[in-house]
Amino acid sequence: MPRVLVAGSAGFIGTHLTGYLLDLGWEVVGVDNFSTGKPENVERYRQRPNFTFYEMDITQEVPEGDYDYIVNLASPASPKKYLSLPVDTMLVNSIGVKNLLDLAKETGATFLLASTSEVYGDPLVHPQPEDYWGNVNPVGPRSVYDEGKRFAEAITMAYYRYDRVPVRIARIFNTYGPFMDVADGRIIPNFAYQALTGQPLTIYGDGSQTRSFCYVSDMVEGLFRLLTYEGLDGEVVNLGNPDERTVLDVARLVVKIYGVPESFTFLPLPQDDPKRRKPDITKAKRLLKWEPKVPFEKGLRRTLEWYKEVVNVG
Numbered sequence: 614m615p616r617v618l619v620a621g622s623a624g625f626i627g628t629h630l631t632g633y634l635l636d637l638g639w640e641v642v643g644v645d646n647f648s649t650g651k652p653e654n655v656e657r658y659r660q661r662p663n664f665t666f667y668e669m670d671i672t673q674e675v676p677e678g679d680y681d682y683i684v685n686l687a688s689p690a691s692p693k694k695y696l697s698l699p700v701d702t703m704l705v706n707s708i709g710v711k712n713l714l715d716l717a718k719e720t721g722a723t724f725l726l727a728s729t730s731e732v733y734g735d736p737l738v739h740p741q742p743e744d745y746w747g748n749v750n751p752v753g754p755r756s757v758y759d760e761g762k763r764f765a766e767a768i769t770m771a772y773y774r775y776d777r778v779p780v781r782i783a784r785i786f787n788t789y790g791p792f793m794d795v796a797d798g799r800i801i802p803n804f805a806y807q808a809l810t811g812q813p814l815t816i817y818g819d820g821s822q823t824r825s826f827c828y829v830s831d832m833v834e835g836l837f838r839l840l841t842y843e844g845l846d847g848e849v850v851n852l853g854n855p856d857e858r859t860v861l862d863v864a865r866l867v868v869k870i871y872g873v874p875e876s877f878t879f880l881p882l883p884q885d886d887p888k889r890r891k892p893d894i895t896k897a898k899r900l901l902k903w904e905p906k907v908p909f910e911k912g913l914r915r916t917l918e919w920y921k922e923v924v925n926v927g
């Protein structure tokens with residue numbers, strides 16, 4: 614069975630991807646420093662004989678060994694988290710990525726970078742195809758993440774071009790589902806927490822800005838295909854769900870599913886907040902034969918059920 618290193622395995626997507634790979638019988642080595650991930654996400658797999666875990670900061674050291682695949686998910690991902698860890702975010706996306714690329718080079722592993730739709734910034738092209746170069750403010754508050762990921766992509770392509778490391782880059786668009794930290798600060802956990810604790814739901818701007826949300830099981834399937842399909846070295850592929858929703862519509866749906874009274878607080882839009890975000894997934898359909906399958910209402914219901922248990926009310 615293949616041996617894979619998953620960096621960021623204690624995070625939201627890492628927890629799901631680890632479970633998926635363990636279920637396939639793969640030997641999974643997880644590494645995480647718990648900066649935004651949680652020890653309990655690792656504990657759930659401790660008893661699995663094909664799982665090993667190292668608590669390490671990948672900017673300092675990486676678990677040496679032979680790997681067929683290396684997946685790098687390690688990075689704070691939500692604006693709340695990366696704005697509170699600005700320098701760490703830049704370091705994990707530069708030195709951390711370099712350390713993993715060196716390991717891929719040594720061991721001949723295929724390397725998958727989890728990049729982000731944030732490399733498109735506040736996009737002037739809609740929806741965003743992979744060959745759109747983006748509209749990023751290099752000195753704005755969000756640049757620690759956006760430019761960090763742009764650097765991560767650039768160094769990944771440098772190892773591909775100059776050292777022939779087999780690499781693939783996933784540009785992940787908003788993903789949601791169980792195990793996303795309720796305190797993560799992103800829209801769905803925020804709405805869930807506020808609705809469950811009887812608070813008004815906070816909407817930035819007038820709520821007409823759009824997002825498109827991909828359920829995490831669809832994302833994991835896309836990442837797995839990008840990691841393992843033949844002939845994809847050097848490819849950059851958008852993964853996300855093109856089903857576009859306004860923030861206000863999402864808030865209304867959360868209220869409806871939980872059956873709570875509709876109550877919203879409107880606050881000013883944060884600086885550089887993108888107004889529209891929607892992936893063009895033509896390339897993923899062509900190369901991976903992949904597209905999301907879980908409808909938003911269904912995924913949202915499952916996710917809200919999970920938050921109900923975690924937040925432990927009613």
Ligand SMILES: NC(=O)c1ccc[n+]([C@@H]2O[C@H](COP(=O)([O-])OP(=O)(O)OC[C@H]3O[C@@H](n4cnc5c(N)ncnc54)[C@H](O)[C@@H]3O)[C@@H](O)[C@H]2O)c1
Nearest residue numbers: 621623624625626646647648649650670671687688690788
């Ligand atoms: N969830 C999304 O909607 C989304 C969207 C776009 C991109 N992404 C990307 O996908 C990846 C995973 O996102 P997520 O939502 O699971 O985030 P997450 O914060 O839940 O997981 C990231 C994990 O990386 C770990 N980590 C951070 N710095 C580290 C370091 N120096 N050494 C070791 N581990 C470290 C954290 O502790 C955490 O467990 C990230 O790279 C993120 O940028 C996610």
